Amino acid sequence: MTGTPARAPGRPLVDPGPELTREELERYSRHLTMPQVGVDGQRRLKNARVLIIGAGGLGSPALHYLAAAGVGTLGIIDDDIVSISNLQRQVAHTMADLGRPKVDSAADAVARINPLVTVNRHDVRLTPDNAVEIFSGYDLVVDGADNFGTRYLVSDAAVLADIPVVWGSILRFDGQIAVFWSGHGPTYRHLFPEPPPPGEVPSCAEGGVFGMLPAVVGSVMVTEAVKLITGIGEPLVGRLLVHDALAQTWRTLRILPDPDAPPVTDLSGVEIACGLPAADAGPAAEEVVDADWLADRLERRARGEADFTLVDVRDDWERELVSIPGAVGVPLAAILADGAAALPIEIRNRDVILHCKAGVRSAQALGALRSHFALREETVKHLGGGIVEWIDEIDPTLPRY
Structure with missing residues (x-):
């Protein structure tokens, strides 16, 4: 790994990478003029490795902005293919991509924005068998998963890999964003100790999602990722940011770790906890x-x-x-x-x-x-x-x- 995940929030997650080339100085000049980022921060972004869970509604804007910001390596994990119903909100894909693996379409989108970024394609489903191994190659995870089972798996695997998770969720007109980082703040399991009963919370496919909402939430997720990498600002560790697009409001809720929560020692219980409901x-x-x-x-x-x-x-x-x-x-x-x-x-x-x-x-x-x-x-x-x-x-x- 290129970073040092044991560092605390407020300190840079990733060490500076190589000196910036002339092309990079010109490309990232708007960052370089900001003292909070500067050359040092841009070199950290260049050295960073970020894994995006899902190249869908949230993953699409996330990978666009991470690539534009100059994150050196992006991993994209998704085993789905592009369908026409994706195009209402998944802006990484186009009509020409219908039927293609989303990781391929997403990689092409990154290349169009910034050919200096390396893309690792993980055209697989995230499982308890492969999660920790995949996570171990990255400094942080941007979780755009659209189901509870994957969210719990991402949270637990990140605990074992000792890296933070920038999490986002969207449904209809509502969005939520938080940073989960075991040892420095709560995890997803502290916010949602148990999955909701089956049928209580519809998926985006069942409940719908406002087409513009993923861009709003996804861009905030990238903001949090860049803050963590460069060590600037106050990340959303221990805080839940809630957005209502219809009312156009934002509010922040405090999240506290549960001291009695059982520690995550392996992923053997993820499928049991997040799989089929009881009768x-x-x-x-x-x-x-x-x-x-x-x-x-x-x-x-x-x-x-x-x-x-x-x-x-x-x-x-x-x-x-x-x-x-x-x-x-x-x-x-x-x-x-x-x-x-x-x-x-x-x-x-x-x-x-x-x-x-x-x-x-x-x-x-x-x-x-x-x-x-x-x-x-x-x-x-x-x-x-x-x-x-x-x-x-x-x-x-x-x-x-």
Whole structure:
């Protein structure tokens, strides 16, 4: 590693790198004129190695500004490919990148901005088996993950690698930013000791995200990363910055470490803590079906060998964009308000399989309908991975969104 992670907030995280070239003096002149950064700070940026988790909504502006600022090495970890629904907010990618690995598209975006930056492409999924090894090559992590499991994994792996995490989160119109640094302040687990119950917090895919919000939050995350690298200002260690884009407000909350929190000694418990919920926290195993099972049931229904109704609980515009053949549309809001009465009368006495985009809304609908089916011969189940799983496993020609 190029830095010294044991240093405290307020002191530079990274040692100065080689002298700046004439091209670098010209490129970074606006930094050099600022005494807080100057030549010394720019050499620290040149020597820094920053890992970005996810080349998506938050990762896109982060990698743009980190590259422009002159961070010498950027690592990008993402195993996804570019789809057209990404382009509303993931500004690292373009129409020409559709179907490409995001790490490749993101690397090209960095090269367009600053060819002096080295990019390490990690086209893999972050797991407990590879996290610490990957993290050990970097001075800090910028966490733009969009799910709780990865956030806990990033936090724990950073503790073991002894490096800070600049964390950001976005949903709809709201954003949050903090710096987590074990030994100097709280970690993500101190802010969120336990994952929320399944279905309580929608993902960006389910809940949506204001297209401009990632740029706002992502740029603040880069500001924190640069402050840590150069040792200037007061980083958000022990503080949570909360942004409401609709009200255009910012507020700061204090975060305190939990002295009774168990220490992180390995990553063996991450998948248990952040994986599948307990049976009483959501749908039971027998209530969840996968795409292959549903496809088989639909084929049997077409032959007259099965009798059930597939209910799509998404909004009208989503069903217009893409749907599973033979599904009946009943919006989740109607089911939550009216229960089984929201279902067409002719299907209330039949087996029902629910689906949405990714499984969150259909799990909620199942919970609302469970009591109706509890004392009946008919059953209610839901497609755990939603239409996203259907596209991945059954019909990849369908549009993604």
